[in-house]
Amino acid sequence: MIGRLLRPVLKLVLGFVIVSVAWVVVYRFVPPPYTFTMLGDRLAGHRIASDWAPLDRIDPDMARAAIAGEDARFCLHRGFDVQAIERAAQRNASGGRIRGGSTISQQTAKNAFLFQGGGWVRKGLEAWFTVLIEAIWGKRRIMEVYLNLAETGIGTYGVQAASERYFHHGAGRLSATEAARIAAILPLPKKRAAVDPHGFVRRHGNVLARYVGVVRASGLDRCLRS
Template sequence: MSEEEVSSQTRQPRRWRLRRILLRTIIALLLLPPFLTLLYAVVPPVSTLMLSRYVQGLWVARDYVPLDQISPHLVRSVVASEDARFCQHGGIDWEALQSQITTFNEGGSARGASTITMQVAKNLFLWNDRSYVRKMMELPLALMIDAMLSKRRILEIYLNIAEWGEGVFGAEAAAQAWFGKPAADLSRTEAARLATALPNPLARNPARPRPGHDRLARINQRRATAIDPHLECLPGFGR
């Protein structure tokens, strides 16, 4: 047998080993989100942004609290601001998504149409940018999360991992940082200011809102008052 034939036979097992390693890695990556989602049904999760800050040795403030220990005003304000059809869709608001696609195709500026469940998917499993690749990855993850967790648990997770300032994560840490009180004691005005800070948490100060932020908060208060009929999946959080 020539040296060339021996070398070829040696390379083949190596290629198969690499392929097996690659296949196992892909399978592990595919199984990780459902495994973690099952775990997060009972264990307080951390977001990828929180993990990044921990790895870098940066300060993180987060005190996980059950949904019952978060002001109903904040629950209603966040749903009204971020995902008014939260109780009606299965993780993705297809009507809003189609509307944004149509707007984009007509030359307008698409706003994203992210549901609370999609934001949970992004915060738990993906990176934080505005790429279309990440947005497409959110869709199957959101459907999986909605199928595996209750609406109540999804909202509880969201309110405990949402960013509300530099190193400030979750409703309890936000309430303490901005208003010096527990999340359970937030007023309607405070809740509206926190909810409307979510799209730009590093630039909006809920304690001292600028005129534009204050205007959005007042609008949010009116919407939060009217959203009760759409909260059938969250009994106990109506007015």
């Protein structure tokens, strides 16, 4: 009796594993054409601006700014930064603004394969896809997909579209300051803009612009270097 009940569950789990692994393998070579987040924006009536750019056609300071702002240990961890998670938990327990401990790898897994929200179910799926992309893609592909799928404004996705929207040139010509300003809006892209930034975006962007050189000099981006 128990075996009969377990059999369809095991088939379902096996099917999910096969499909998810195949999905990740395809995206190792093919740019993700659309995401659930883009669909949500589209259903909300927003036009979608997204222009895929290979990593070697994006100024290296953009990846450095993302590392400085989002995941300083990107080249050191295997998808999950335990130290960052522990620090976020401590800050959240002490009250104040809630902070997350998600790595760039986790954010990429969510952006490419999943949806916003969803609580612990989505978090569990995110962890699974994070393990897969770390194993199948490697760091350069993860950063490439992240920089192309990250929301950089209402209806705007990826640093190429952001660079064209805010600075009127391609991502290959970003200055350290411009890259830092795009990185500064990543945590709240629907509420921040990189053009004529003020308040938090200006302050945080200025800090990230200074740290771009630190990331380069200390080799925190070494996993991205050809």
